[in-house]
Amino acid sequence: MLLTLPDMLTADELRRIREILRGAAWVDGRETAGFQAAAVKNNQQLAPRGDMARALQGIVLAALSRHPTFFSAVLPKRVLPPMFNRYAGDANTYGDHVDQAIRFVPDSNQRLRTDISCTLFFSAPEEYDGGELVMEDAFGGRRVKLPAGHLVLYPSTTVHRVEPVTRGERLASFFWIESMVRSTEQRRLLYDLDMALMKLRERDPDSDVSVTLSGTYHNLLRLWADT
Numbered sequence: 001m002l003l004t005l006p007d008m009l010t011a012d013e014l015r016r017i018r019e020i021l022r023g024a025a026w027v028d029g030r031e032t033a034g035f036q037a038a039a040v041k042n043n044q045q046l047a048p049r050g051d052m053a054r055a056l057q058g059i060v061l062a063a064l065s066r067h068p069t070f071f072s073a074v075l076p077k078r079v080l081p082p083m084f085n086r087y088a089g090d091a092n093t094y095g096d097h098v099d100q101a102i103r104f105v106p107d108s109n110q111r112l113r114t115d116i117s118c119t120l121f122f123s124a125p126e127e128y129d130g131g132e133l134v135m136e137d138a139f140g141g142r143r144v145k146l147p148a149g150h151l152v153l154y155p156s157t158t159v160h161r162v163e164p165v166t167r168g169e170r171l172a173s174f175f176w177i178e179s180m181v182r183s184t185e186q187r188r189l190l191y192d193l194d195m196a197l198m199k200l201r202e203r204d205p206d207s208d209v210s211v212t213l214s215g216t217y218h219n220l221l222r223l224w225a226d227t
Helices: 011-022 049-064 068-074 184-203 206-223
Strands: 003-005 025-028 043-045 078-080 083-087 091-095 103-104 111-113 116-122 127-130 133-136 140-144 152-157 159-162 167-170 170-179
Touching: 003 068, 011 049, 011 103, 043 049, 049 083, 049 170, 068 152, 111 170, 184 206
Parallel strands: none
Antiparallel strands: 003 152, 025 043, 043 083, 078 170, 083 170, 091 159, 103 111, 116 152, 116 170, 127 167, 133 140, 133 159
């Protein structure tokens, strides 16, 4: 499923991130791309190691951990440390591609299956022209250009691209998640059930229906989850 989560970052966090990125040493984005993606990738990235990257990763991961809707939507088993990119000038686009199925977690022997792809926007839409994230599905291209601090997540099996940035710069974080529930359809069912349960608990937290449906949710999660 494609889902937008607003206001992942506080105003102070967003300001701090942009301050850090103003002093960034950008490298060619193709350094972290697979063979197929590298042929269509033309952007810049922050070097993934170093104090600057670690400081930014800490801010983003803290924001994810406190957001209840994020957990409900992705049911994370592993989150690849966030990376950071820039689209501007001559390095301004990323053509159609599908994300690599397996990524290696930096500085470890762990592998991560990319179930869910995420983009967290740092630039406001009015600061740049173009730069839409376009996802191709059965209904055609779905175009996403979100306010700063908003996040979009979508299945990593999706063909997607970033349109050329023709003015300004587009700054963002991107990362992948291995979910405890591998199936996109099962994750969607669990998310919809959890959202309905939250509304039901607000109206009548002690009802028998709320208790029963909560049990159903956790039994389905127990059936489908791989921890």
